[in-house]
Amino acid sequence: MRALFVGSCAKEPDRPEGNEDAHAFSSDQQRLALSDGASESYDSKLWANLLVRKFADDPQFGPEWMEAAVSAYHSEHDFAAMSWSQQLASERGCFATLLAVEHDAATGRATLFGVGDSVAVLVVGREVVRAWPLDDPERFKERPTLLSTLREHNGFTQALGFDAASRLDLDLRSFPNSTLMCMTDALGEWTLRMAGEQPERLSDLLAIRREEELAALVVAERAARRMRIDDSTLAILRFDEGEDAVGLPHP
């Protein structure tokens, strides 16, 4: 797996420090995790970063994995030292998506893991051949189920059927010359809408190689009211032989 581009445009482009999306690669670069921290959360930037770093290091998601992530989050905050408003906000919890892809070059397969409305879109040429876990732009209007720093909100990860619903195995040999784009919800909704209405616009997205180019597209589409204003992260991945893009922000 090689990354042609990974980058992000903050909801307020002049305040990149407020970007609550996060991504991380495993040390062998064959696993990418991406997360979108919910805006109405006390410290979702930290929560999203913890989730992607943990998944990049250890993809064995389960109850112990989740408990370790929640504990790591709480260890970063001193509840007793917070003001009443910080305590109140902290008690509301943090919420975030988690989308990950892992490539096995030996078998030619990619394994996806997804919770929430960050999406992976597999493209051959300019045609979307698979979108997951959401494949309809209308579904981005629904309230997604997210991973939380509040343990009582994570029961769904232990429910019957979660493992099957949260994983997808892709045989990439069936899709030669395919490109996988992983993205957070505002960009995902736009991509799936464009795939139906103006498929030529996918070329604009696939051609992005620098963060400035992503920002230009996102800002223009926001101004045209075709894209929601939200942190927008894009990863463009290929599975054939070749070089990684030069100068990736977070390779």
Added chain:
Amino acid sequence: MSHEAQISRTSPTAFLFVVDQSGSMADRMSSGKSKAEFVSDALNRTLMNLIGRCTKSEGVRDYFEVGVIGYGGRGVGNGFSGSLGSRILNPVSAIEQNPVRVEDRKRKMDDGAGGIIETSVKFPVWFEPRSDGGTPMREALTKAAEELAAWCDAHPDSYPPTVLHVTDGESGDGDPEEIASNVAQLRTNDGSVVVLNIHVSSLGGEPIKFPSSESGLPDSYAKLLFRMSSPLPPHIAGFAKEKGHAVSADSRGFMFNAEAGEIVDFFDIGTRASQLR
């Protein structure tokens, strides 16, 4: 489409509470608290929740400006006091910084081992209960119109302000309908001001929630408050539905004969403006 603007620090929205503080607000509700005490508790809790929604680890983001206009025997005045008392609409970070006092209240919670423990929680107070004199509703709504006209001029692209008017009786200074209509005609580029009315009762009558026409309302006073109320914007109607209320496309932001539970719901639903970013 209206009422869709995303709310940000550079494009905040406003919530203006207009609260009846006339003598009849001293009547007791089924909980034993007076209507004035219950409304002030619910309002303080709503302010807390609004602050909680805006609080990030790095500080409080000013997504909202919030004001309270009280009206009663002392006329019409700012419901906030101290350093918040010099203006009606204050940014939420200033409200967070300036409660009148912070009370320690007891809360029962799960101890994680099957038992219940009582813990102390901080309860900031900004708005004190008051109940005396008459009901200068027209004057209060006129004050609200003045404040919101200036606010809309200063924030042309923001999600429009929401007025949450709480009353338990008829206006004592003339027909308020025309003034309420004027308030509801104020607008930003994202739509008109949303006027929500709740009539608080201690008589135990059946509450009427988010009606869609005047026809089923019991009297001319209820019909007046219905006409003074805005149609619910779709996302607020959606949130009311999520809370189990029967809401149609024609529902107005109005509750009649509301008891304690309805007041809490009304504040919660009414302060669910568009998406924060």
